[in-house]
Amino acid sequence: MPSPPWAARAPGAPVIVAVQSGSASVAIDSGSAPTPLLVRLRPGPGFVPVHHYVVTATPAGGAPIEVTVPAASARAQFNDIAAGTEVAITAVAVNAYGVESDPVDQSGVIVQVRDDLPANAVNLRYTGLVGGVRRFTWDADPASTAAQLNRISQFVMRSRPGSGWSWADLRPMRLLVGYPPFDTVEPLTAGPHTIGIAAADIYGRLSLVPAVVDVTLDTSAESRVGKLDLSNPANSAWI
Incomplete structure (x- = not known):
């Protein structure tokens, strides 16, 4: 079966809808889990279907952390970044044939502390x-x-x-x-x-x-x- 005409075309660069951390990123029944950093995405412009996203969080002075999430989820979660850390976010959309979009970046993100839990x-x-x-x-x-x-x-x-x-x-x-x-x-x-x-x-x-x-x-x-x-x-x- 021949590949569809858009197989070699890159999807549009994704849109970072929101970056959440602290109490805004957890539910009331989530227990005492560490503060997650959530990156919510949506497809960018164009008609090339997105198969998955690759999202990278780079803490200041630290190594990049890469997460791959399905297009249907469009939500990347990072669990091991301490509150107060400044993080740079990079995301790309990838089609079913592995072709990546241009990256989209958001820098200066500060991981917030969870104040929905009692003090230590x-x-x-x-x-x-x-x-x-x-x-x-x-x-x-x-x-x-x-x-x-x-x-x-x-x-x-x-x-x-x-x-x-x-x-x-x-x-x-x-x-x-x-x-x-x-x-x-x-x-x-x-x-x-x-x-x-x-x-x-x-x-x-x-x-x-x-x-x-x-x-x-x-x-x-x-x-x-x-x-x-x-x-x-x-x-x-x-x-």
Whole structure:
């Protein structure tokens, strides 16, 4: 079967309808996923059918990230670009025979932060009190927006014996915790533990970056007072 007359012709350059990020790029039921950057397209002028689009996002100082999307979708999504990053967008339309259109560019795009989620909890710290009571305190991320701070409904704490665990590895400790300080006599065994905390909103969605630290708990009969092991460099920074 002969090729159609437009097989070797390029489609028209696509039109970038919108570039969205932050809260505008997610749905209310999307959970605590990182901020996506969405590029919405439509066909450009001409009669050559578009088979797919190739969209490239180039973060300032970073390597290009290329995404191929079907013409029917016309929406490219980039998930791994941090909020606050400046990005240049380039898109081309491609016909079914691999012929590309001229590129269309949009520069100076700033990835917006998600303020539909609660603010991150930071600076998690632990103090052992007399009688085996353990006091946990933390702060709200000072870089948070007013909307993020207002979305905090409660906090979720997790823990696990041993050090070096990530948030996903931890087990529920307290599901609903009020504002700090939080005092508890949780029956944790002595020795190293990983403790984490995240803010939650009224829908149960968690903040994007939980605070996780390694601590050494002392539950001996003599003192039952926990101590933060500052000899471990991991305890002075977020994991």
